[in-house]
Amino acid sequence: MVAAPAGTRRERARAATIDEIKTTALGLMREQGTTDVRFTDIARVMGMTPPALYRYYADRDELLTDLIAEGYRALGARIAAALAKLPAADLSGRWVAAASSYREWASAEPQQFALVLGMPVPGYVAPDEGPTTEAAKAAMAQLASIFVAAAETGQLGKPLIREVSQAIADCEKAKHDELVGVIPPESFQAMMQTWASLHGFVSLEAHGHFDWLEPDARDELFLSHIRLAAKAAGLPVPSA
Amino acid sequence: MVAAPAGTRRERARAATIDEIKTTALGLMREQGTTDVRFTDIARVMGMTPPALYRYYADRDELLTDLIAEGYRALGARIAAALAKLPAADLSGRWVAAASSYREWASAEPQQFALVLGMPVPGYVAPDEGPTTEAAKAAMAQLASIFVAAAETGQLGKPLIREVSQAIADCEKAKHDELVGVIPPESFQAMMQTWASLHGFVSLEAHGHFDWLEPDARDELFLSHIRLAAKAAGLPVPSA
DNA sequence: GAACGAACGTTATGACGCATAACAAACACG
DNA sequence: CGTGTTTGTTATGCGTCATAACGTTCGTTC
Numbered sequence: 001m002v003a004a005p006a007g008t009r010r011e012r013a014r015a016a017t018i019d020e021i022k023t024t025a026l027g028l029m030r031e032q033g034t035t036d037v038r039f040t041d042i043a044r045v046m047g048m049t050p051p052a053l054y055r056y057y058a059d060r061d062e063l064l065t066d067l068i069a070e071g072y073r074a075l076g077a078r079i080a081a082a083l084a085k086l087p088a089a090d091l092s093g094r095w096v097a098a099a100s101s102y103r104e105w106a107s108a109e110p111q112q113f114a115l116v117l118g119m120p121v122p123g124y125v126a127p128d129e130g131p132t133t134e135a136a137k138a139a140m141a142q143l144a145s146i147f148v149a150a151a152e153t154g155q156l157g158k159p160l161i162r163e164v165s166q167a168i169a170d171c172e173k174a175k176h177d178e179l180v181g182v183i184p185p186e187s188f189q190a191m192m193q194t195w196a197s198l199h200g201f202v203s204l205e206a207h208g209h210f211d212w213l214e215p216d217a218r219d220e221l222f223l224s225h226i227r228l229a230a231k232a233a234g235l236p237v238p239s240a
Numbered sequence: 241m242v243a244a245p246a247g248t249r250r251e252r253a254r255a256a257t258i259d260e261i262k263t264t265a266l267g268l269m270r271e272q273g274t275t276d277v278r279f280t281d282i283a284r285v286m287g288m289t290p291p292a293l294y295r296y297y298a299d300r301d302e303l304l305t306d307l308i309a310e311g312y313r314a315l316g317a318r319i320a321a322a323l324a325k326l327p328a329a330d331l332s333g334r335w336v337a338a339a340s341s342y343r344e345w346a347s348a349e350p351q352q353f354a355l356v357l358g359m360p361v362p363g364y365v366a367p368d369e370g371p372t373t374e375a376a377k378a379a380m381a382q383l384a385s386i387f388v389a390a391a392e393t394g395q396l397g398k399p400l401i402r403e404v405s406q407a408i409a410d411c412e413k414a415k416h417d418e419l420v421g422v423i424p425p426e427s428f429q430a431m432m433q434t435w436a437s438l439h440g441f442v443s444l445e446a447h448g449h450f451d452w453l454e455p456d457a458r459d460e461l462f463l464s465h466i467r468l469a470a471k472a473a474g475l476p477v478p479s480a
Numbered sequence: 481g482a483a484c485g486a487a488c489g490t491t492a493t494g495a496c497g498c499a500t501a502a503c504a505a506a507c508a509c510g
Numbered sequence: 511c512g513t514g515t516t517t518g519t520t521a522t523g524c525g526t527c528a529t530a531a532c533g534t535t536c537g538t539t540c
Contacts, residue, residue: 114358117444117447117449118354118358118443118447159468160400160468160471160472161464161467161468161471163464163480164464165456165457165460165461165464167454167456167457167459167460168453168457168460168461168464170454170457171452171453171454171457189461189464192461193437193441193461193464193465193468195440195444196437196440196441196444196465197433197436197437197440197441198440199440199443199444200435200436200437200438200439200440200441200443201433201436201437201440203358203439203440203443204357204435204436204439207357207358209357209376212411213408213411214407214410214411216407217405217407217408217410217411219407220405220407220408221405221408221429221432221433224401224403224404224405224408224429224433225433225436227401228399228400228401228433228472231400231401231472232400232468232471232472240403
């Protein structure tokens with residue numbers, strides 16, 4: 001006997017339609033190189049009339065919010081998939097894989113990347129404490145897991161900058177104890193800086209500010225960049 | 241005798257109007273927290289009718305292009321002003337000042353920052369080789385000048401990562417010899433990474449991804465971040 | 481299996497912004 | 511003063527977001 005899918009028939013149909021809307025929207029974004037999606041276009045591709053979409057999303061912002069959360073999930077999944085291929089012990093390899101996933105996703109889906117980690121759309125402000133922040137934490141947890149694993153196996157060295165201010169130590173204790181309790185404050189600080197450094201490179205590249213470099217040179221600059229970040233944070237340094 | 245301003249009377253009036261358009265547009269962006277500017281609103285504020293603006297800009301993209309170039313100039317000017325207050329010999333101070341200017345500008349004018357270094361507006365693509373790229377180089381030169389000064393006074397240490405790939409060395413030689421000829425390839429590489437690292441922090445902060453940190457903690461995290469960047473690049477390290 | 485009702489989709493309509501066209505006023509200049 | 515250019519106006523068309531009002535489909539219930 002075939003297992004019955006979850007929900008009523010109607011709910012499943014609705015979910016499928018919502019899914020098709022999101023897929024179509026992302027496809028149009030990719031095709032047109034824009035984060036600007038027109039309800040008109042989505043509807044046309046789906047063989048519907050524009051007002052029909054309002055049965056599923058109250059307005060454009062609601063669709064975008066959903067796409068942003070989707071983006072975080074996609075990013076998190078991509079990193080997770082890359083990490084799954086590597087042994088848990090290969091920390092430097094895992095760092096390279098995670099960072100490269102981040103970068104490759106940004107290059108492959110610049111619109112979705114801009115949607116998630118840039119200023120998504122004029123006039124749009126992310127709702128606080130919505131599903132997006134939740135998804136963001138999940139994606140970041142992938143990065144944190146490498147630090148945690150390093151700390152637990154004694155491979156987490158001292159970061160290059162060890163002075164931790166009281167304010168940062170306090171914030172960490174107050175808000176993220178559950179997430180990173182295992183690693184010392186200076187490494188938490190280093191982790192944030194590692195993320196920022198990685199994001200900076202990827203962001204500049206995604207927005208075309210490294211276009212004057214040959215692709216080969218960009219790749220090598222990137223590898224050098226994340227080796228630097230690892231070294232600075234006290235992670236095992238990937239070989240050149 | 242009062243010096244005659246440049247250009248004919250008409251040309252000056254036109255220039256003043258163009259200036260007012262840009263100022264008004266930026267003001268509206270600031271006020272509304274958006275990079276989306278409506279010709280309607282600009283015209284209303286200026287006491288004109290919307291179509292009149294088309295005498296000065298062919299369309300919205302042309303205005304945006306101009307604003308982006310303006311943004312680069314503003315950023316460059318801000319950094320230059322901060323640097324001008326410091327003695328040429330105080331390299332670590334100059335690095336802190338330049339980085340802080342970058343950050344403060346991004347925080348003070350997040351819309352303009354997004355316009356310049358993010359994905360400005362849906363559907364907008366920067367024209368290659370336009371005045372924007374030219375202005376970008378000028379702004380970046382401010383950062384490069386610190387590295388050059390360090391190299392010339394023998395204060396530029398070895399960066400943390402010294403392996404420079406051939407591709408990067410080649411690119412540098414081919415394209416940017418005139419700009420950074422004085423500094424060695426590994427330091428050029430380090431400079432790009434320094435920029436990326438700085439930009440990453442500022443970008444994440446400007447887009448609200450550090451909002452869960454108290455302002456104090458953010459400030460301290462930033463200082464620690466740029467100390468790290470300096471240390472990694474071989475620049476004199478600012479004191480904590 | 482016929483009737484009901486909710487969910488879904490349609491056409492019609494309004495409001496708004498970009499952009500152009502055609503026309504009128506202001507200005508510099510001979 | 512007359513002429514041509516520049517600048518601004520009103521009128522208009524087009525496309526999009528969004529709502530309203532109206533059929534249609536489909537699962538449920540008697």
